[in-house]
Amino acid sequence: MRKIYHYYGKARALEEINLTIEEGALDAVIGPNGAGKSTLLRVISGLEEPDRGKIEFLGERIDEMNPHKIAKKGIAHCPERRRLFYDMTVMENIEMGAYVLKDRSKYKELLDFVFELFPRLKERRKQRAGTLSGGEQQMLAIARAIVANPKLLLLDEPSLGLAPKVKDKIFVAINQIKHEGTTTLLVEQDAVLAMKVGENIHLLEEGKIEMRGTKEELEKEPRIKTVYLGI
Amino acid sequence: MGVILEVKNLTKKYSGLTAVNDMSFEVHRGEFTGLIGPNGAGKTTLFNLISGMEKPNSGVVRFDGYNITGMKPHKIVNLGIARTFQLVRSFKFMTLLDNISVSCLSPRGKKLAKEYGIDESASSILSAVGLVDKARIPPIILPHGDLRKLQIGKALGTNPKLLLLDEPFSGLTHEEQKGITDLIIKLHADGVSVFMTGHVLRELMNLVPRAIAMHQGKYITEGPPEEVARNKIVLEAYLGKGAEDLA
Numbered sequence: 001m002r003k004i005y006h007y008y009g010k011a012r013a014l015e016e017i018n019l020t021i022e023e024g025a026l027d028a029v030i031g032p033n034g035a036g037k038s039t040l041l042r043v044i045s046g047l048e049e050p051d052r053g054k055i056e057f058l059g060e061r062i063d064e065m066n067p068h069k070i071a072k073k074g075i076a077h078c079p080e081r082r083r084l085f086y087d088m089t090v091m092e093n094i095e096m097g098a099y100v101l102k103d104r105s106k107y108k109e110l111l112d113f114v115f116e117l118f119p120r121l122k123e124r125r126k127q128r129a130g131t132l133s134g135g136e137q138q139m140l141a142i143a144r145a146i147v148a149n150p151k152l153l154l155l156d157e158p159s160l161g162l163a164p165k166v167k168d169k170i171f172v173a174i175n176q177i178k179h180e181g182t183t184t185l186l187v188e189q190d191a192v193l194a195m196k197v198g199e200n201i202h203l204l205e206e207g208k209i210e211m212r213g214t215k216e217e218l219e220k221e222p223r224i225k226t227v228y229l230g231i
Numbered sequence: 232m233g234v235i236l237e238v239k240n241l242t243k244k245y246s247g248l249t250a251v252n253d254m255s256f257e258v259h260r261g262e263f264t265g266l267i268g269p270n271g272a273g274k275t276t277l278f279n280l281i282s283g284m285e286k287p288n289s290g291v292v293r294f295d296g297y298n299i300t301g302m303k304p305h306k307i308v309n310l311g312i313a314r315t316f317q318l319v320r321s322f323k324f325m326t327l328l329d330n331i332s333v334s335c336l337s338p339r340g341k342k343l344a345k346e347y348g349i350d351e352s353a354s355s356i357l358s359a360v361g362l363v364d365k366a367r368i369p370p371i372i373l374p375h376g377d378l379r380k381l382q383i384g385k386a387l388g389t390n391p392k393l394l395l396l397d398e399p400f401s402g403l404t405h406e407e408q409k410g411i412t413d414l415i416i417k418l419h420a421d422g423v424s425v426f427m428t429g430h431v432l433r434e435l436m437n438l439v440p441r442a443i444a445m446h447q448g449k450y451i452t453e454g455p456p457e458e459v460a461r462n463k464i465v466l467e468a469y470l471g472k473g474a475e476d477l478a
């Protein structure tokens with residue numbers, strides 16, 4: 001991303017965002033409520049068209065492309081608050097995620113992977129998504145994104161509203177996804193969790209990247225607390 | 232400086248969720264207090280309980296010597312509590328002056344307007360909130376920052392002793408936030424007790440001398456913002472479990 005700006009009306013949501021993600025990396029964007037984290041993902045997946053700037057994915061401009069085309073290029077967006085098809089079953093939700101996939105044998109392989117990652121989903125595959133617990137719904141949202149076999153996985157706030165133990169489970173899975181080699185951009189308010197899995201950390205404050213560095217560098221940085229708590 | 236608002240063991244349950252859980256605290260007359268907590272902490276529910284929009288399951292709210300627990304909102308307004316909401320609402324097609332005049336017609340507002348009349352009273356409020364040039368304009372064509380000022384103006388029309396401001400900064404640009412900050416400081420200096428929430432903390436924590444923190448419906452701590460920001464549970468609530476080990 002080069003010099004991305006985005007506005008909602010007159011309110012600036014993103015300001016001069018430069019972000020490069022290497023293939024195979026797991027980058028995490030942290031920051032308090034309202035910093036612009038979700039907007040950042042939304043401009044990548046085409047749900048918002050940035051007002052200025054340029055986004056390239058594997059060498060190709062995508063910042064004016066429609067979301068469905070961007071999905072076909074290999075970017076899967078796992079949105080904030082899961083956004084499942086609540087009246088459909090677990091299995092149907094997963095199949096919806098795989099609609100961009102042409103190769104059905106690949107689908108079988110990915111399905112095995114997500115069921116290995118989340119055995120709970122396999123047990124409940126005939127259950128309606130709306131009847132799952134919060135943690136299971138989050139697992140399903142991630143599974144639905146993974147079966148698209150993305151080259152870049154966008155995860156928006158996967159810990160939101162979950163109990164600490166359930167959060168940990170989700171983050172163990174995110175770690176496994178990283179080890180499988182899927183390039184991932186994680187957006188997360190829980191800075192401690194994000195820094196456990198992320199290699200490169202970007203701190204967002206009021207639409208601007210305030211600082212970035214490796215996990216080790218940021219752990220020593222008192223500015224994180226200041227950005228979150230305002231003081 | 233006596234107690235103007237006392238909240239004691241206040242609890243509000245929804246099916247399966249305790250939004251406010253045994254909260255107790257006090258706000259003093261003339262004080263300027265912040266209420267902080269991450270998304271979903273229960274801040275707005277607490278304001279709803281104080282202002283009578285919702286009834287608690289148990290506990291007591293006392294205001295200025297009266298037990299106002301479970302009282303209807305308009306009665307609470309008549310005792311001297313006014314509030315603003317996170318989402319701005321106004322009479323979209325009426326002028327700003329008329330918008331304010333509506334609240335000046337409340338019993339406390341009328342008393343205030345006795346000497347100079349409703350119009351005069353409403354326009355002095357408009358000038359206090361910095362909207363007097365726009366008195367003849369309807370809210371529908373105004374930017375968000377002006378609408379927030381209008382909300383505060385409408386609350387002032389009822390001549391409150393205690394002003395509850397729910398997220399007065401949300402959705403505002405930097406300049407607009409600054410304008411609201413200046414306005415709140417001015418109102419407080421004029422003698423109104425102010426109790427305000429915010430989940431975006433930069434403005435709030437640098438504004439109030441005392442903050443009360445809540446998380447998952449429960450009281451956590453209170454004190455000067457610098458102290459509250461160092462509290463272990465507050466840090467965990469905002470940054471995640473283990474946050475105190477960060478620099």
